[in-house]
Each structure stands twice: as C-alpha cells, then as structure tokens.
Amino acid sequence: MSNPYAHEERVAIAAVRRACGLTSSVFETLIKNETLTKGDKSPVTVGDFAAQALISTILHNVLPEDPIVGEEDASDLRVESGKEMRDRIVGLANDALKAPLAAGDEAAWGVGPGKELTADGILDAIDRGNHPGGPTGRMWTIDPIDGTKGFLRGEQYAVCLSLIVDAKVQVGVIGCPNLLIDPSQPERGKGAIFSAVRGHGARQLTLEGTDPITLRIPPTAVENLKFLESVEAAHSSHSFNDRVTEVLGVKAAPVRMDSQAKYAALCRGEGGSYLRMPTGVGYREKIWDHAPGEVLVVEAGGVVTDSRGQALNFGLGRTLGENFGVIAAGKDIHPQVLAAVQAVQAEPKAKV
Numbered sequence: 001m002s003n004p005y006a007h008e009e010r011v012a013i014a015a016v017r018r019a020c021g022l023t024s025s026v027f028e029t030l031i032k033n034e035t036l037t038k039g040d041k042s043p044v045t046v047g048d049f050a051a052q053a054l055i056s057t058i059l060h061n062v063l064p065e066d067p068i069v070g071e072e073d074a075s076d077l078r079v080e081s082g083k084e085m086r087d088r089i090v091g092l093a094n095d096a097l098k099a100p101l102a103a104g105d106e107a108a109w110g111v112g113p114g115k116e117l118t119a120d121g122i123l124d125a126i127d128r129g130n131h132p133g134g135p136t137g138r139m140w141t142i143d144p145i146d147g148t149k150g151f152l153r154g155e156q157y158a159v160c161l162s163l164i165v166d167a168k169v170q171v172g173v174i175g176c177p178n179l180l181i182d183p184s185q186p187e188r189g190k191g192a193i194f195s196a197v198r199g200h201g202a203r204q205l206t207l208e209g210t211d212p213i214t215l216r217i218p219p220t221a222v223e224n225l226k227f228l229e230s231v232e233a234a235h236s237s238h239s240f241n242d243r244v245t246e247v248l249g250v251k252a253a254p255v256r257m258d259s260q261a262k263y264a265a266l267c268r269g270e271g272g273s274y275l276r277m278p279t280g281v282g283y284r285e286k287i288w289d290h291a292p293g294e295v296l297v298v299e300a301g302g303v304v305t306d307s308r309g310q311a312l313n314f315g316l317g318r319t320l321g322e323n324f325g326v327i328a329a330g331k332d333i334h335p336q337v338l339a340a341v342q343a344v345q346a347e348p349k350a351k352v
C-alpha cells in the first residue's frame with residue numbers, strides 16, 4: 001500500500017527543517033533576557049515561541065482545517081511587559097518564513113522570499129496551538145523546542161511534530177540539530193531529521209533532507225544495554241533506573257540525553273532502551289513529548305508502553321493522563337525491561 005500520509009510527512013519534514021534553522025541561529029545570538037520562566041517553572045525562550053509560530057503557520061497554510069496542540073501560548077507576549085520579547089520573536093519567525101526555498105519546500109506553503117506576517121499574525125499563529133486534544137479527529141502536536149534546558153546548555157534538544165488521527169500517531173518527525181549524523185563518523189557533523197509514518201517505516205535524513213537511512217533497532221542482549229535517560233533528575237527518576245539496571249544485571253552506566261533525541265538515538269541502535277519513570281510529584285506527561293517518538297520507535301521495530309505494559313493513550317487531551325512512566329525498547333528486550341520495572345515497583349521501598 002502506498003504511504004497515505006506522504007503529503008503530511010513531506011510538509012512536516014519541511015516545517016521541522018526550517019524550524020531547526022531558526023533554533024540553531026537563535027542559539028548563536030540568545031541573550032539573557034530572552035528566556036521566560038513558565039508557571040510550571042520550566043524555561044521558554046524566544047526560540048520556542050518563534051519556532052511554534054513558524055511551524056503553525058506552515059501547517060495552517062497547507063492544511064487549514066487541521067487543529068494544532070502546541071506546547072506554547074502567546075499570552076505572556078500580548079501584555080505590555082512582553083513587548084521586547086514579542087518584537088524579537090516576530091523578527092525571528094519572519095526571518096525563518098522569508099528564508100529561501102529549500103529542497104522540498106513550496107512557495108504555496110507561505111514560505112520563501114517576501115512571505116512575512118504582522119506581529120498579530122505571529123501571535124495568532126502561536127495561539128492556534130491551543131487545541132485541547134481528545135479521542136477523535138486529526139490533530140497535529142508541536143513541541144517547538146523539546147528539552148529547552150538542553151538547548152540552553154548547548155546540548156541535545158529536538159524540534160518535534162506529529163500528526164495524530166483518532167488518538168493514534170500516524171506521522172512523527174523529530175529534528176535534532178545537535179545530534180551527530182553518524183556517531184561512528186563524527187567528521188560528518190551534526191544535524192539529523194527522523195521521520196516515521198505508521199506502517200511505512202522510520203527514516204533518518206540529514207538536516208538538508210539527503211542520505212536517507214532506514215532505521216531498525218538491532219537486537220541486543222539485555223545485559224548489554226545502556227539505558228537512555230533524562231539529564232534532568234526532576235524529569236524522571238534516576239534512582240529507579242539504577243535499581244532496574246541492577247535487577248537486570250546491566251553493566252553499563254546510563255546515557256543521559258535531553259529531549260526526544262533519546263527516542264531517535266534508540267531507533268538507530270544506541271542504548272537499547274529509554275526509561276522514563278515518574279519522580280512522584282504528580283507531573284503529567286504531555287502528548288507532544290512522546291507522540292513523534294512513539295511512532296518512530298514502533299516503525300523501527302520497537303515497543304513503547306507504560307509501566308503497566310499498556311500503550312500510551314494519545315486520546316485523553318493535552319496530557320497522557322495519570323503518569324505510569326514510559327518504557328521504550330527493542331521488541332526482543334522490552335518484555336524483560338518491563339518485568340524488571342514491575343519487580344522494582346513491587347519492592348518494599350520502591351525508589352520512585
């Protein structure tokens with residue numbers, strides 16, 4: 001069967017690629033007062049807002065009926081105290097919209113020389129990401145910068161976009177400007193895009209859209225895996241992972257990496273498993289933080305569940321609901337990792 005989402009995938013890759021150009025150039029020039037702290041204490045930069053405006057604009061121009069679940073909203077930018085940041089974001093988003101057409105782009109998508117929006121147009125594009133999510137219909141998720149803390153440290157972050165249809169992720173695209181194209185050939189440099197369509201495989205491309213490679217998670221013996229985990233101890237429990245590592249007899253220390261780059265790394269054979277167990281403070285995972293990674297891992301031959309062994313539910317709204325953690329791994333070892341997680345949970349002093 002031919003790829004039923006070929007058009008959506010092409011648009012998503014073009015939007016993510018353009019947004020990666022924006023975020024990379026923002027990083028070079030980011031200055032101290034260009035970051036806000038949100039209500040949940042997490043940082044958001046001019047890059048997050050501008051990249052969401054850019055991606056949302058392209059989606060709206062190409063697929064105007066499709067609702068968008070985006071991480072950011074523009075309320076802090078609409079007030080007088082947000083003027084300086086607003087002006088900078090409008091400039092950045094318009095520079096990215098106006099940038100020359102790259103391979104795969106079409107002027108009809110509202111990008112390329114001369115394509116600019118007013119300040120209100122940019123703020124409205126950000127706020128089109130206000131869809132509440134839910135069990136039915138088409139919807140896009142945007143995480144314009146996933147792993148903002150990694151972005152600010154100059155480490156890993158990801159530009160993430162997915163199409164969910166009736167609660168199932170059909171298309172997932174993850175752009176990783178700081179990830180090596182090929183860890184075994186560092187001289188090839190950094191910047192990769194990962195893309196998957198349900199039932200039609202997972203691929204890695206360069207940021208320019210060249211050199212496609214089909215992704216397959218290679219089989220690995222459980223004792224040889226290296227868990228992929230968050231850098232930020234507040235985002236998932238490091239001590240829980242340490243205990244799972246002991247139970248499984250895994251020798252290697254975990255690999256810490258920010259953002260959904262962990263899902264991408266897993267798909268090309270790094271690590272063997274991504275484990276994200278809650279820290280116990282009641283945080284609910286957001287759908288935009290897992291939707292592209294889920295379809296990517298499944299299409300690369302892996303399995304993604306929570307700690308009950310159930311599939312992640314993308315139809316509950318903007319979050320995944322009550323937090324039972326996330327376990328992603330190759331098909332061959334997922335059952336063993338899941339069993340070890342459940343064994344650690346059953347221990348009298350579970351270190352969650």
Ligand SMILES: Nc1ncnc2c1ncn2[C@@H]1O[C@H](COP(=O)(O)O)[C@@H](O)[C@H]1OP(=O)(O)O
Nearest residue numbers: 145146147148230231232234235258259283289
């Ligand atoms: N308290 C928290 N617990 C879990 N995840 C969080 C928390 N606060 C923010 N996040 C989100 O976790 C993800 C990063 O995870 P990781 O630690 O794997 O890099 C990001 O999506 C980040 O949001 P953001 O998109 O704002 O960076």
Ligand SMILES: [Mg+2]
Nearest residue numbers: 042043071148
């Ligand atoms: Mg954020």
Ligand SMILES: [Mg+2]
Nearest residue numbers: 143146147289
């Ligand atoms: Mg995120």
Ligand SMILES: [Mg+2]
Nearest residue numbers: 071143145146
């Ligand atoms: Mg984000």
